[in-house]
Amino acid sequence: MEAAFAYLHFIAIIGVASCLVAELSVCTLDLQPPYVRALARIDLLYLVCAVAALATGIVRLSLSxxxxxxxxxxxxxxxxxxxxxAVGLASIPPTLQFLRWHRAIKSGQERILKDRDILSVRRYxxxxxxxxxxxxLAGVLMARGVGLQS
Structure with a gap:
């Protein structure tokens, strides 16, 4: 059972990393309105993967x-x-910006994708x-007992 949760944990971690790379790939200075919806969907998948990584990590800890x-x-x-x-907190500003862009596009506003906003999201x-x-890295060190008092 522990091996199954280890596998799910790694898949969730890969999912988080993939979503971050996808968001960086889509959120460029030439971002077009049709891709804003994709960003919102990727961000939702990112949340699901992050929750799965946390949940499977907790289960792994308890079954270790x-x-x-x-x-x-x-x-x-x-x-x-x-x-x-810290990663979760850093994800809040991009998520809020994706939602603002999505709402603005749905309401028919134009010229909402400003370079400064896109660059700010990319920095986050x-x-x-x-x-x-x-x-x-912290996981590898932790699993090897680095940090434990002898």
Missing amino acids: PKGTAFYLHNPVLYIKLALFV LALEVLLFACIP
């Missing part, structure tokens, strides 16, 4: 043959969780990618 104490007493776990929270997305890339 090493025992929960191995992880709960390791400060690297809390670094990993802090990184996850790049920050998310950078922070998210650190999470697997």
Whole structure:
């Protein structure tokens, strides 16, 4: 059972990374209104994958043959969780911008895709990618007991 949750955890992590790369690929300075809806959908899938990664991670922690104490007493776990929270917080401004763009397009507004807004979203997305890339490193260190007091 633990192996199945490990697999699902990795798939969810790959899903989060894929969504971030997709958002960066779609949200460019030549962004056109038809692609705003795609951004909103990708962002929703990103949320689903992030929740799945968190949920499967919690299940993995509880089913681990090493025992929960191995992880709960390791400060690297809390670094990993802090990184996850930071990624989540950094995802709020892009999500809100995607929703604003989507509402504006649905209401018939034109010229809503301003370069400064797109660049701002891209900066947040790049920050998310950078922070998210650190999470697997924390996971590897944590699994090997780095940070535990002997």
